[in-house]
Amino acid sequence: MDNSGKEKEAMQLMAEADKKVKSSGSFLGGMFGGNHKVEDACEMYARAANMFKMAKNWSAAGSAFCQAARLHMQMQNKLDSATSFVDAGNAYKKADPQEAINCLNAAIDIYTDMGRFTIAAKHHMTIAEIYESELVDIEKTIAHYEQAADYYKGEESNSSANKCLLKVGSYSAQLEQYPKAIEIFEQVATSTMDNPLLKYNAKEYFWKAALCHFIVDELNAKLAIEKYEGMFPAFSDSRECKLLKKLLEAHEEQNCEAFTEAVKEFDSISRLDQWQTTMLLRIKKTIQGDAGDLK
Amino acid sequence: MSQEISIHSWPGSYFINSEKRWASGILSLTRTTLCFTSEQKHENLASLRLSRIMEIKMEASSLIFSALTVLEQGNIKHWFGSLRPCRIAVYHVLEHFWRERLLSPTDPHGVKAPLSKGQELISLISGAQRRLEDTGKVLNHQGEQFDNMIQGLDKIESDLHVADKLLSELECPSWWPFGKLPWKSHQEAKSEAAAKVPYTKVSGKGQKVIISIPAIVSHVGNTGNMKPGSLMVLVSSLEVQDANGQLLHCFEKEEVDDIHVHSPYEISVRHRFIGKPDICFRVLSARMTEALSVLEMQYKKKIEITRDYAAFQATLATRSGSPEGGGNIWSAGHGQQTEVPVEVPAGELTQLQLHVLQPTVTEAEAQELKQRNRVSPLQDRELPHALTRQPEPEDKWTTQTLAQEEKPPHPSPSPGMPCCDIKPHVEQSPSAHERVNLVAPPPTSDHLAPSRPVSYALAPPTFGSSKHPQLFDSTGFLRPISSPLISCHSTSAMELRIFRYAPFLHLFGCSRLFLLFGYTSVLGHSGSASDARRRSIA
Known part of the structure; x- marks a missing residue:
């Protein structure tokens, strides 16, 4: 399918949205429905981003979503802003991992500010995965998994927390940080020991710690x-x-x-x-x- | 090192990280190293000892498509791409040689003995065990997720409750001097009438009686008041009658919150309420087993077997010859479940094995097998237990998602308009699915998407049944007199109020309120408790 048309259309939308934002910023524009214009611009950016997505222009899609997110933030629409940042992150993931991480971090900041730690933890995991597979920075991977585990623990999502911790354990051992790995494996093993469903897995964690x-x-x-x-x-x-x-x-x-x-x-x-x-x-x-x- | 004869080599390309480019060349594997030489200059671009390899992976990156990655100690990742003949072949060879460093005997003449039958058996069982372990893990994780979901739903519900209260305050402001607002009183009369409907309906003989058994009934609460009567199981309700055939209480099918089975002869049926005592009847009957088999089919998830029942069953089992024990399929089935042999007696197993595989299974292997066998049935028993625990939240959740998904699209007017959907009166239907199907479809506009439910849109007038006349109120908005709005509830008066206030609220910029109410339509929530609460509020 020919997607160049979509891309062109998206570009036009972006230009229009930019214009709207600018006019809302001027004195007169601000007096007459400035907020409304910004809202429109947000919507346009999102539409443009979706068109870029169709055309598989991931970095353009990412930047459009980012713009939308910033405008949402400007209007104090925190939730929308965070969602747009996540969308931007997902789009960037395919083109520019570092930028994806920046966007996801912005989303995480908003979510933690709103007290939605589970979703923040989920995005920490996404970042960790990006570091793990695309950027091969194991230290940062560990840091993000740890953060995710902390948030999950705080929300009493123990099984998700353990999942993250086990990753931290494995990577720490790979980096020859054995004491840390041992501590984590022992901790996870003892926490699963008493669970009727999970107790059969405890031996695996003890085995890893012993190794x-x-x-x-x-x-x-x-x-x-x-x-x-x-x-x-x-x-x-x-x-x-x-x-x-x-x-x-x-x-x-x-x-x-x-x-x-x-x-x-x-x-x-x-x-x-x-x-x-x-x-x-x-x-x-x-x-x-x-x-x-x-x- | 370069003189070493290569075991195998593959044409491919290597990603030079410092220059961020791909170089084509040949990847070759020798006894100790893995190296990559470029095609043009024949220089050695990468060389790593097998002993330093930490991980070999097949990865598909967006930057580097379907590559093979080798992680070297010290966190150096080598990317090899476009390998020929194919990536998987290279992966298998590399992994094999890497693993063989650990597994190959130092004595090269050692012949690899094939697996004995016993070992094969052990491997079979340990494989099964591992799968069970994984299943346990996944189940636990899912259970946790369900719990979280339910928590979220409860939160939404309590938010709705608060909003409901606020709305009712809005509806009848303290400064309003003339009592109730005209449309309010009208609507209350309607809802009262609606509340009366089930009672007149249930006492009727129109419904089909599945089974009726004589029983001693007592209303839990007034203690010691045991009187003879009968228990009638109908298609969509459960009736408790006294000796004269007078209706003591009728539990609608969806009102029954739990049925405790104390013994094969005694059950208690409960309808929970929030804020007032539950209605609970205890029914004792010699012919309870007949009713139980029906009840078990009808109220599968609500039946709870108490500890007394298990104890009773145990004593029954010891006296298996007694006439009471026979003729009850339901209890027989249950009895079997509890009597699943927990472990195979050690002696038996060895005999069995020896009989089948006498020459190949050693004593040690038999021991091992016994051990594995002891663990697996335990696991087997706990997994189904966990599984049966899950359907409850799952059900609650699926009805709600179904409500979201099954609403077919229908033409919607402009989004952002402060108006509402009109829905015909929904009869209380026996099954959740049917109920869901009756739900009025929401507009297809983005504004009602789960992520951002904002406002209601007006359904075409033909959608509402002709029974419900519509009026234009003073603001010029179309207003139905008696039809409730989208939601699974027929009696949800709250939405009607939303509709009524929609124009005003919008004028005041209360779009946030709409956001909240958007959830009602999207989730279309169920649950008799919330229904009852609504009813009491309305």
């Missing part, structure tokens, strides 16, 4: 596993716990083969994901040094 302990120090891992078994008896029955014990044993004896064998056996039954593979590789490296590349 982090293991990378830091073997003895720590031993103590931690004992502690976890005491806290959550079902953990000692889990395959993860058995694997950990085997790994500890192998590590103590500096037996690389036994280590590999144990991991392999575990993997043959339930496949290790990439995070676990990375962590186990790090542990394995402490046994064999860096010489363990493929033979």
